[in-house]
Amino acid sequence: xxxxxxxxxxxxxxxxxxxxxxxxxxxxxxxxxxxxxxxxxxxxxxxxxxxxxxxxxxxxxxxxxxxxxxxxxxxxxxxxxxxxxxxxxxxxxxxxxxxxxxxxxxxxxxxxxxxxxxxxxxxxxxxxxxxxxxxxxxxxxxxxxxxxxxxxxxxxxxxxxxxxxxxxxxxxxxxxxxxxxxxxxxxxxxxxxxxxxxxxxxxxxxxxxxxxxxxxxxxxxxxxxxxxxxxxxxxxxxxxxxxxxxxxxxxxxxxxxxxxxxxxxxxxxxxxxxxxxxxxxxxxxxxxxxxxxxxxxxxxxxxxxxxxxxxxxxxxxxxxxxxxxxxxxxx
Amino acid sequence: xxxxxxxxxxxxxxxxxxxxxxxxxxxxxxxxxxxxxxxxxxxxxxxxxxxxxxxxxxxxxxxxxxxxxxxxxxxxxxxxxxxxxxxxxxxxxxxxxxxxxxxxxxxxxxxxxxxxxxxxxxxxxxxxxxxxxxxxxxxxxxxxxxxxxxxxxxxxxxxxxxxxxxxxxxxxxxxxxxxxxxxxxxxxxxxxxxxxxxxxxxxxxxxxxxxxxxxxxxxxxxxxxxxxxxxxxxxxxxxxxxxxxxxxxxxxxxxxxxxxxxxxxxxxxxxxxxxxxxxxxxxxxxxxxxxxxxxxxxxxxxxxxx
Numbered sequence: 001x002x003x004x005x006x007x008x009x010x011x012x013x014x015x016x017x018x019x020x021x022x023x024x025x026x027x028x029x030x031x032x033x034x035x036x037x038x039x040x041x042x043x044x045x046x047x048x049x050x051x052x053x054x055x056x057x058x059x060x061x062x063x064x065x066x067x068x069x070x071x072x073x074x075x076x077x078x079x080x081x082x083x084x085x086x087x088x089x090x091x092x093x094x095x096x097x098x099x100x101x102x103x104x105x106x107x108x109x110x111x112x113x114x115x116x117x118x119x120x121x122x123x124x125x126x127x128x129x130x131x132x133x134x135x136x137x138x139x140x141x142x143x144x145x146x147x148x149x150x151x152x153x154x155x156x157x158x159x160x161x162x163x164x165x166x167x168x169x170x171x172x173x174x175x176x177x178x179x180x181x182x183x184x185x186x187x188x189x190x191x192x193x194x195x196x197x198x199x200x201x202x203x204x205x206x207x208x209x210x211x212x213x214x215x216x217x218x219x220x221x222x223x224x225x226x227x228x229x230x231x232x233x234x235x236x237x238x239x240x241x242x243x244x245x246x247x248x249x250x251x252x253x254x255x256x257x258x259x260x261x262x263x264x265x266x267x268x269x270x271x272x273x274x275x276x277x278x279x280x281x282x283x284x285x286x287x288x289x290x291x292x293x294x295x296x297x298x299x300x301x302x303x304x305x306x307x308x309x310x311x312x313x314x315x316x317x318x319x320x321x322x323x324x325x326x327x328x329x330x331x
Numbered sequence: 332x333x334x335x336x337x338x339x340x341x342x343x344x345x346x347x348x349x350x351x352x353x354x355x356x357x358x359x360x361x362x363x364x365x366x367x368x369x370x371x372x373x374x375x376x377x378x379x380x381x382x383x384x385x386x387x388x389x390x391x392x393x394x395x396x397x398x399x400x401x402x403x404x405x406x407x408x409x410x411x412x413x414x415x416x417x418x419x420x421x422x423x424x425x426x427x428x429x430x431x432x433x434x435x436x437x438x439x440x441x442x443x444x445x446x447x448x449x450x451x452x453x454x455x456x457x458x459x460x461x462x463x464x465x466x467x468x469x470x471x472x473x474x475x476x477x478x479x480x481x482x483x484x485x486x487x488x489x490x491x492x493x494x495x496x497x498x499x500x501x502x503x504x505x506x507x508x509x510x511x512x513x514x515x516x517x518x519x520x521x522x523x524x525x526x527x528x529x530x531x532x533x534x535x536x537x538x539x540x541x542x543x544x545x546x547x548x549x550x551x552x553x554x555x556x557x558x559x560x561x562x563x564x565x566x567x568x569x570x571x572x573x574x575x576x577x578x579x580x581x582x583x584x585x586x587x588x589x590x591x592x593x594x595x596x597x598x599x600x601x602x603x604x605x606x607x608x609x610x611x612x613x614x615x616x617x618x619x620x621x622x623x624x625x626x627x628x629x630x631x632x633x634x635x636x637x
Contacts, residue, residue, distance in 0.1 A: 056425065062424060062425050062428065064428065124622050124625060124626060127625065127626070127629045128625060128629045128630070130424060131362065131368050131424055131568055132564060132568065132625075132629070132630070132631075134368065134424060134428060135368075135560045135561075135563075135564050135568075136564060136621070136625065138557065138560060139557065139560060139561050139564065139618050139621060140618060140622075142557050142618065143614075143615045143618035143619075146611075146614035146615060147611050147614060147615055149614070150607075150610045150611045150613075150614045151607065151611045152607050153607070259553070259557065263432045266428070266429065266432075267429065267432070270425075270429050274425070300440045300441075300443065300444050302436045302439070302440045303436065303437055303440035303441060303444070305433075305436055306433040306434065306435070306436030306437035306440065307433070307437060309429060309430075309432070309433035309436070310415065310430055310433040310434070310437070313426050313429045313430045313433065314415070314418055314430065317426075
């Protein structure tokens with residue numbers, strides 16, 4: 001047996017992850033809290049994109065509605081904090097449920113809510129394919145968006161502030177570095193779960209559902225349930241990222257649900273490199289840095305984002321990972 | 332709930348429907364002929380509205396503005412097709428979505444850069460600013476009736492264009508077999524540019540007319556674009572007939588839902604709660620309609636080709 005050669009992509013992956021971990025630790029030591037929060041933002045946005053990458057990159061399901069899950073996760077965190085702050089119950093019927101600021105309760109609740117929503121949206125949308133799927137996921141996300149805008153209880157159009165960041169037992173989540181580490185661990189877990197999933201039989205079936213549906217069916221595996229499960233897992237990962245995002249900003253509002261957000265997460269996946277495990281991370285680093293640097297220079301930075309995106313789609317397929325690590329090894 | 336109110340809201344729904352048809356027909360034509368999903372279609376709507384508002388403000392004539400708006404939208408459409416869109420015909424849908432999403436960012440920020448963030452205003456032309464009496468006693472703005480009439484005219488004209496003219500024959504041929512009509516000596520690239528510019532012109536027309544009813548601002552095309560998507564998904568992507576029926580359906584359901592759902596809930600809920608719940612559910616109604624239709628017909632009501 002030979003020692004497996006470490007591939008260039010693996011080096012790139014570890015370097016990106018290492019940079020993301022080391023940079024905020026140094027920034028924190030220097031007292032630059034702003035950059036710690038910037039790194040937290042990268043980790044969260046990357047995690048949302050890891051979720052979407054599972055659907056688009058591995059499953060071939062071009063969801064244009066992942067903001068629905070991102071926003072729902074955020075709203076679960078926001079609503080729970082709102083009721084904990086107010087000392088009012090979330091639900092009084094049929095069972096009494098009180099609000100909480102414990103992240104270990106909020107996260108499973110956010111993930112469960114996203115799983116249920118994804119099951120509903122996915123089971124209808126996955127009956128279709130191609131352009132229909134893109135438009136239907138977009139339309140369902142808009143439905144949730146308009147619901148949030150016109151539902152007055154939780155702020156409607158104005159959104160909901162989170163006055164006190166939700167608490168993680170044993171850690172001070174208000175400390176920027178601690179909160180970064182929480183988000184970083186969550187991102188690493190999401191990456192690890194995706195990697196493990198894609199190495200399993202389930203992952204093989206999901207890839208085959210994308211590449212050749214008929215062949216998968218011939219092998220005795222129905223593509224629909226495979227896709228549906230992958231869609232739900234993808235939504236759960238993005239939803240958890242949304243819950244973290246709400247806590248980072250201390251605010252949740254309809255903008256987290258808007259279709260621009262769906263587009264943004266998709267842009268990150270593509271900028272990074274579709275279907276590459278660490279593509280979302282490299283895309284998120286590029287996106288957040290562009291947003292910060294260009295956004296500081298001009299208020300029309302989205303114009304430049306548009307031009308970069310157009311260039312990447314038309315001429316530089318493969319994104320950042322394609323550039324740094326060469327072509328994908330499989331397929 | 333009186334009869335005149337119902338009649339007025341039916342007309343409002345019809346007006347929204349005909350506007351949606353102007354958007355949806357272009358989208359569905361471009362998808363049917365070129366197989367392209369174009370998110371930037373809402374940008375042509377916005378271009379039409381801005382150019383109309385600006386020209387009308389400068390020259391003082393709505394009609395000059397309307398002409399300029401339609402021409403500008405068509406010209407922008409043609410340029411975008413030549414520079415970007417034609418590189419996308421053979422690409423996956425994902426690439427098309429992203430490239431046209433990039434175009435939205437470029438158009439929206441570019442317009443904000445040119446015209447600023449504050450909205451422009453466009454007045455209804457004087458000749459059409461009156462109101463007519465409806466049966467039942469209420470009055471209805473003439474301009475909204477004109478919008479309905481324009482929508483109907485465009486629907487008839489499109490039908491004639493596609494079924495009776497040589498250009499329409501080529502468009503239909505392009506839908507069913509693009510290699511073949513290329514082999515028969517039709518300049519397919521020119522045909523595609525033409526179809527794309529036609530779709531853009533229709534979107535520009537819609538934007539110009541709606542601009543006189545609402546404020547003209549950056550991002551105004553996006554809600555309409557998403558409604559148009561719902562329309563063509565319901566109607567069947569690629570089908571003009573589906574776009575027409577889908578538009579009217581969505582226009583009526585959305586308008587009537589917003590008016591009557593809150594009052595329906597007031598029958599058995601406290602008024603304050605009822606208006607909240609009613610409004611929230613009314614805004615979801617067309618998506619529920621879409622979900623129901625797709626549950627029975629995954630390809631929409633009149634699936635053309637796929």
